[in-house]
Amino acid sequence: MNADNCALARGLVSPSYVAQGAEALAKRQKLVKAVLSQRRLPQAGWDDATIELFIQEVALMDSNNFVDNVGVGEREARVACDLVARRHYRLAHGIGRSGDVGAEQPKAAGSSLLARLANLLVADALTRAGLADLGASTVLPLATGMALTLTLLALRPLRPAGARYVLWPRIDQKTCLKAIMSAGLEAVPLALALVGDELRTDLAALEAELRRLGPANVVAVVITTSCFAPRAADDIVAVARVCEAHDVGHVINNAYGVQSAALCKLVTAAWRRGRVDAVVQSTDKNFMVPVGGAVVAAGRRRPGLVAAVNKAYPGRASMAPLLDVLMTLLHWGAPGWAAALAAREQLFWYAQEALDAFATRHGERLLRTPGNPISLALTLDTLGSQVPPPVAFLGSMLFKRCVSGTRVVARGKAAVVAGHSFVGYGAHCDAYPHDYLTFAAALGTTRADVDAFVRRLEQCFAEFRARRASAGGAEG
Numbered sequence: 376m377n378a379d380n381c382a383l384a385r386g387l388v389s390p391s392y393v394a395q396g397a398e399a400l401a402k403r404q405k406l407v408k409a410v411l412s413q414r415r416l417p418q419a420g421w422d423d424a425t426i427e428l429f430i431q432e433v434a435l436m437d438s439n440n441f442v443d444n445v446g447v448g449e450r451e452a453r454v455a456c457d458l459v460a461r462r463h464y465r466l467a468h469g470i471g472r473s474g475d476v477g478a479e480q481p482k483a484a485g486s487s488l489l490a491r492l493a494n495l496l497v498a499d500a501l502t503r504a505g506l507a508d509l510g511a512s513t514v515l516p517l518a519t520g521m522a523l524t525l526t527l528l529a530l531r532p533l534r535p536a537g538a539r540y541v542l543w544p545r546i547d548q549k550t551c552l553k554a555i556m557s558a559g560l561e562a563v564p565l566a567l568a569l570v571g572d573e574l575r576t577d578l579a580a581l582e583a584e585l586r587r588l589g590p591a592n593v594v595a596v597v598i599t600t601s602c603f604a605p606r607a608a609d610d611i612v613a614v615a616r617v618c619e620a621h622d623v624g625h626v627i628n629n630a631y632g633v634q635s636a637a638l639c640k641l642v643t644a645a646w647r648r649g650r651v652d653a654v655v656q657s658t659d660k661n662f663m664v665p666v667g668g669a670v671v672a673a674g675r676r677r678p679g680l681v682a683a684v685n686k687a688y689p690g691r692a693s694m695a696p697l698l699d700v701l702m703t704l705l706h707w708g709a710p711g712w713a714a715a716l717a718a719r720e721q722l723f724w725y726a727q728e729a730l731d732a733f734a735t736r737h738g739e740r741l742l743r744t745p746g747n748p749i750s751l752a753l754t755l756d757t758l759g760s761q762v763p764p765p766v767a768f769l770g771s772m773l774f775k776r777c778v779s780g781t782r783v784v785a786r787g788k789a790a791v792v793a794g795h796s797f798v799g800y801g802a803h804c805d806a807y808p809h810d811y812l813t814f815a816a817a818l819g820t821t822r823a824d825v826d827a828f829v830r831r832l833e834q835c836f837a838e839f840r841a842r843r844a845s846a847g848g849a850e851g
């Protein structure tokens with residue numbers, strides 16, 4: 376209802392009532408205007424009705440939704456099932472053009488606008504989370520692993536011809552290694568250094584390997600920030616300095632690092648003081664949306680790779696992951712996003728205290744991993760023995776009690792991933808001195824989740840010990 380139609384409505388309904396209704400409509404339009412003009416997170420989160428109104432209106436700017444459109448091409452955003460059309464707010468053209476996923480789509484002014492806005496609001500959200508001096512960023516409809524692959528594919532032609540190695544401080548998550556292999560590059564895993572309980576980047580080994588292979592043969596060093604304890608975030612700033620000194624690429628897997636102020640600060644320091652080509656983060660882990668998107672970002676000193684990634688993307692792309700993030704950021708607004716981040720930081724300390732108390736009750740301890748601001752690891756030393764059940768059984772007991780997201784890491788597991796053989800797989804090193812269980816204080820986790828987890832862990836410990844006793848073990 377625009378002003379003209381409201382004027383006509385005054386002939387049908389009392390003018391004073393129409394005036395009030397029109398004012399209510401104008402209020403929502405003002406919210407839209409503020410976001411379009413400021414291009415930042417709204418000062419207050421939008422209600423669902425405003426989000427729907429905005430998206431539905433903008434969707435009508437796409438050619439497939441024109442009342443008089445005749446589409447005679449092979450791709451005209453035709454959708455057979457109405458449920459599917461509605462699930463996507465009738466947005467069906469996707470985003471980008473064959474030459475650039477960030478380019479405007481001529482048939483879809485509405486989709487192009489939403490994609491642009493999603494990118495701008497995500498950039499603002501990254502900055503608010505602590506990634507200062509952001510130079511460029513792009514939201515891709517690819518999860519983290521595929522976004523890492525595309526980033527490496529975009530980086531490779533910018534490196535000397537023949538460069539094919541990727542130096543990679545070990546992280547035991549298959550995606551990370553497969554992302555390198557799928558880019559047609561050769562991963563060179565580097566062992567971490569055990570310092571106290573914590574696994575850290577072995578900087579000397581990294582530099583030695585860089586010299587041995589020759590920097591011109593190296594496409595990039597790929598490091599990881601957010602990871603399972605007792606692995607710490609890689610030494611981001613030091614690696615950035617090494618990469619700058621040796622003139623090699625540097626890609627940071629920051630999968631769920633945006634939610635940690637400490638990690639954001641380190642990434643910022645790294646791209647200010649050294650070389651960082653790209654930082655890749657998941658949309659689902661950081662923005663609480665369904666799996667399917669990632670953000671590739673770079674700092675002000677070296678923003679160029681982001682555009683290269685957009686250009687490397689072959690073809691048009693789904694806009695669904697961008698729409699999910701856009702709707703979420705409008706829903707949160709600046710205060711909602713800040714509150715979600717603050718709640719997570721507090722939850723980390725809450726969980727640490729709760730697990731510490733649990734450990735003390737059971738003769739275990741929380742591993743000391745100050746370099747990991749999200750994940751915690753609890754030793755399982757009192758459960759280990761030759762008598763069945765094996766420690767790993769604790770994992771299935773938790774799973775059966777509907778606890779998901781914890782990992783029981785028992786020593787001595789061998790694995791072959793993307794052609795590389797590992798021992799002690801799961802622990803990020805060949806021979807970690809403890810079996811342990813990990814827990815993540817991740818965005819969206821609540822105190823009630825922590826409390827319920829600790830209660831169920833108590834039950835599992837008790838049941839585990841009872842089973843062991845009945846199996847004739849010495850330990851109780």
Ligand SMILES: *Cc1c(COP(=O)(O)O)cnc(C)c1O
Pocket residue numbers: 518519520521548550551599601602628630631657
């Ligand atoms: C989640 C995660 C991945 C995998 O990401 P996908 O989004 O599933 O591709 C890779 N690396 C790390 C460190 C992760 O936490």
